[in-house]
């Protein structure tokens with residue numbers, strides 16, 4: 001019996017996108033879905049009730065940050081991350097690997113694991129597949145991620161090949177170290193960069209180990225969009241149809257749609273909350289920089305087509321004022337709207353799959369959002 | 380017909396404290412009450428719904444800040460401050476005088492008004508009784524404050540006498556300039572420092588002009604608590620019993636109780652939200668510094684006697700983590716609890732008045748909060 005179960009509802013006849021349900025020990029959620037990121041045991045500025053109001057069924061939290069602060073021992077003692085942060089729906093935690101490879105200095109990769117320094121105080125630390133499992137078992141997330149090696153971008157084929165091999169060996173160690181398989185599902189991460197044969201090998205290695213779900217790593221690291229789409233196109237067919245597929249670190253509207261079309265079920269990204277803190281908003285007509293002078297006397301909502309709490313109650317002029325005055329209620333409102341926008345986008349994607357018209361929806365959305373304009377922004 | 384009407388419900392037989400209701404164009408609220416401060420058209424970190432959940436019937440906003448940013452013209456165009464900030468209950472605005480006297484450099488006081496420089500960009504500006512009325516009329520607050528001279532503390536009797544005289548002349552100019560007396564009630568501000576005869580004169584001057592409410596200014600500016608209490612004791616008897624009495628800038632639990640005992644009906648202060656942003660909390664057992672190491676593994680609530688949203692759902696350990704990690708959700712939770720604590724304290728004060736036992740309540744509260752200990756903190 002596995003903690004995580006994927007139920008395929010239907011496939012879009014126009015695109016092949018999948019409508020499904022992921023069942024977890026903390027409830028079920030429909031896919032494709034976007035997972036808000038709560039790095040430090042909180043989705044920045046949002047209360048759990050806010051996330052529930054936008055029908056969020058799963059959020060992501062970061063193992064590396066929680067390990068360092070407050071410490072997985074404290075969260076375990078609190079009864080796990082769900083209780084600690086007052087979130088009773090599903091949680092996915094990453095392995096900490098990505099942060100070790102991106103945030104820390106002086107990292108040294110060995111077969112046993114990675115030596116690095118704590119990015120806050122410089123302390124020497126060591127993360128291994130076993131340690132990543134121990135921490136995530138303490139956190140008690142519904143979905144845990146295997147500890148993988150995150151190769152630099154771009155990387156040579158030779159480097160990538162040895163990285164894929166190591167990631168497979170580490171994945172097996174993760175499976176063996178995972179102490180709570182009945183409560184928590186462990187996902188493997190397929191690496192291999194842009195190399196189709198390496199993606200195939202990585203997927204085959206991991207599938208042979210039998211995870212309840214698989215992620216695609218090493219994308220959204222700086223490569224052009226068409227490269228990401230091409231890699232997804234040849235990678236998802238290597239992945240089992242009866243398991244959820246998670247594309248890590250992707251959250252721009254175009255990529256959420258294009259990823260869904262290529263058979264991805266789950267996405268996460270800090271994008272909506274990060275740009276919100278600077279006053280950049282996603283609307284049905286494209287991006288809006290709220291600080292712009294043209295919003296000073298605009299008493300309409302952020303997005304006239306949005307029915308979120310923010311758009312129903314607050315004007316562009318007010319939100320602009322709050323952001324310029326550096327009031328935290330401003331970033332609470334912009335974060336809420338951006339997250340709602342993506343949650344609502346995924347709801348529309350699921351509806352389009354139901355109606356076998358995700359390709360048409362993509363064209364309509366891209367046109368209205370402005371993606372078809374010259375020099376279009378990604379978000 | 381005046382916009383503001385005070386209804387005296389009863390007087391505490393033990394203390395003389397007043398239980399009343401203030402009726403405004405945006406609803407009524409029971410007194411004594413504490414008004415959360417929303418300096419920049421937002422009570423820091425709080426949504427209007429949060430304030431309603433804690434039964435806040437009136438909030439305060441700052442004329443000076445809104446004049447400078449976003450500008451009273453924009454708020455007027457939005458339909459007034461209530462619409463601008465999505466708050467449909469009562470709002471009190473100050474006159475801007477206190478900020479001009481405390482925040483600005485190069486201020487020059489003349490009979491006509493005060494020349495000063497904008498504290499944000501150094502621009503030359505001028506605030507007068509007429510200008511303070513114009514701005515507050517644009518904001519559309521339910522209760523406006525007269526533009527008074529805020530004397531330095533301490534001030535000589537001579538300075539204070541001329542300041543009281545000027546404040547009376549300015550009060551009359553405010554009344555004459557007030558353009559919307561049917562929609563907005565204008566309160567006069569009694570000055571006079573520690574001098575009983577000057578407080579008497581100031582009160583007599585203002586009462587002769589006939590305001591719908593009166594404030595006591597020039598307290599909580601650095602004087603000892605017993606001085607404040609003595610000034611209140613001799614000042615409130617000079618004030619009409621059928622009008623609300625507002626003590627400006629007071630928000631520590633002891634002063635709210637002691638002010639109520641001396642016949643004050645309304646209070647405001649940034650204290651609860653300001654200390655919350657640093658992680659300092661008011662509890663039934665006194666102040667709590669959440670960052671303290673002893674809270675790291677304390678999975679109980681901030682205050683076991685508090686039934687607020689925060690205390691029902693979050694632990695000291697979690698809130699400590701959020702504050703240390705500089706997550707804005709942390710200051711949202713601490714701000715909520717502190718505001719709730721004061722709103723709930725005033726509810727208890729009102730109940731004690733109803734039961735003619737506010738003196739007893741004071742003793743019990745002071746003992747439990749720790750005010751009777753040597754070197755007790757004020758909050």
Ligand SMILES: [Zn+2]
Nearest residue numbers: 306308311337
């Ligand atoms: Zn919206």
Ligand SMILES: [Zn+2]
Nearest residue numbers: 685687690716
């Ligand atoms: Zn509380």
